[in-house]
Amino acid sequence: MKNRLLLASLLGIFFLSSCAVIRQGEVGVKSRFGKLSDTSLDAGLVGFNPFTTRVIKVPIRTVNQEIRLPLPSKEGLTIESEISILYSIEKNKVPFILEDIGENYERVLILNVFRSAAADITAQYMAKDMHSGMRSEIEKEIQERMHESLRQRGFVVERVLMKSINLPTELSRAIERKLKAEQEAQQMEYILERERKEAERRKIEAEGTREAQKILAEGLVREIIELRSIEAFRELANSPNTKIIITDGKTPYLINSQK
Structure with missing residues (x-):
């Protein structure tokens, strides 16, 4: 009985030592007496004679x-x-x-x-x-x-x-200083560009105001001034207050008013 168990154990050890497991992402190559096989073995269980052959596993995955x-x-x-x-x-x-x-x-x-x-x-x-x-x-x-x-x-x-x-x-410190200087220069350029645009906006706004004043001044002809004077006389005449008015007939000048 003991001999049979020993024999079974030896056979089991021999069987296990004569098999190789090639995993996914690997290939195997048999080397028999130092001579390599021309073909590779895919993943799986591979049998070989452990006394004459060995299996070399090589990964083909990344x-x-x-x-x-x-x-x-x-x-x-x-x-x-x-x-x-x-x-x-x-x-x-x-x-x-x-x-x-x-x-x-x-x-x-x-x-x-x-x-x-x-x-x-x-x-x-x-x-x-x-x-x-x-x-x-x-x-x-x-x-x-x-x-x-x-x-x-x-x-x-x-x-x-x-x-x-x-x-x-x-x-490393020099690179950091340079990068910091470049960032500061970019920031300053941004500020200057913003100021230039603001100055240009103010210039355009001033030109528009000046042009409007010019148009208004050109429109104040003698007839319009007299018309505005008549309207002023009319408003004064409709007022219930007592007034003393000095005028040349064209423009009124109010010097006194009382209830």
Whole structure:
């Protein structure tokens, strides 16, 4: 009985050790006596002889590799950075990658290509550019440079993201001062433009008032003045108060009034 249990246990261990589970987002490649298979294995349960063969699993989903790297700038400064590389592997190229580069393809190839591309690109830009709106342009250029080197070998570089850029303290302060000065200049320009528009509005308003007064003055001819005098005499005549009026017959002048 004990022998049967021992035999069953050994068979169970052998069975488990001769199976491999390939998960979704992975492919497997069998290596028999060190020789790689030309085809890859899809997700699922895979059987193999553990004494002669092993299954190498390689992810084909998008991989996020984060790297801390000092980058050179155009003016010769060293910029500490944290950058993410998003890449994936073409399924049909997995056996070739394992045979040509090995299982440490990320360290051997991808990271070295990235360091070279990143240094070449950032050396063409000023340090302040990495901290401004040009960051996306730098990311794109690094991605394109890596794509040129890696695509033929089965790697797809999807994105390069500069997550953080740490400028030297003095440079960072200088950039902040410059940005503050630019904001103040923009604010002053806005105030000046507003004052110019207000002055123009007042000028137009004054010109309109002057033009109205000119038209009114031109309209005060002798006949209109006499008509206004007659209307004034009529209003005085209708008033019940006692009045003393001195007039030349044209314009009235009231010198006294009492009830």
